[in-house]
Amino acid sequence: MSESSSEYETKKRAIFEGMSQRGQKRILRLGYENWDPFQEPKDPREQILGTVYVKADTIVRQFYAANPTNEGACDFHKDLLDFAVSLLRGERRAQILHEFCNWFQGNRGE
Known part of the structure; x- marks a missing residue:
């Protein structure tokens, strides 16, 4: 990862806060620390x-x-x-x- 850890966390937090309540609840249920919003999508x-x-x-x-x-x-x-x-x-x-x-x-x- 070329970004620093603080930049990564800042971007991650911004994405999380921009989500709907329902989306945030889903992420929290799965575990915020385990969530990677920059993960590559699966290839169908x-x-x-x-x-x-x-x-x-x-x-x-x-x-x-x-x-x-x-x-x-x-x-x-x-x-x-x-x-x-x-x-x-x-x-x-x-x-x-x-x-x-x-x-x-x-x-x-x-």
């Missing part, structure tokens, strides 16, 4: 091109290749991709949906 391309998304896209494309007669599956590409990402991340919602699909498939003949 990182999320899109992250390893989980690439792996999920590969899995969905493998699904298409394994089921060429199921032409309608491509219409739900975004849903399939989101579901695959959720499964890879270990999200509970996706796990429950997967368990339900397996259960339903097993009880279908009843």
Whole structure:
């Protein structure tokens, strides 16, 4: 950091005081000392091109290749991709949906 510590704190305080009450409360709840108003924003391309998304896209494309007669599956590409990402991340919602699909498939003949 090329700025002196006092300049940094002065600018930080000025930004904080220029915020709305709601914004200030949020910063105080998270911790003013931990807040960095000069932090670089996150690049949305990182999320899109992250390893989980690439792996999920590969899995969905493998699904298409394994089921060429199921032409309608491509219409739900975004849903399939989101579901695959959720499964890879270990999200509970996706796990429950997967368990339900397996259960339903097993009880279908009843």
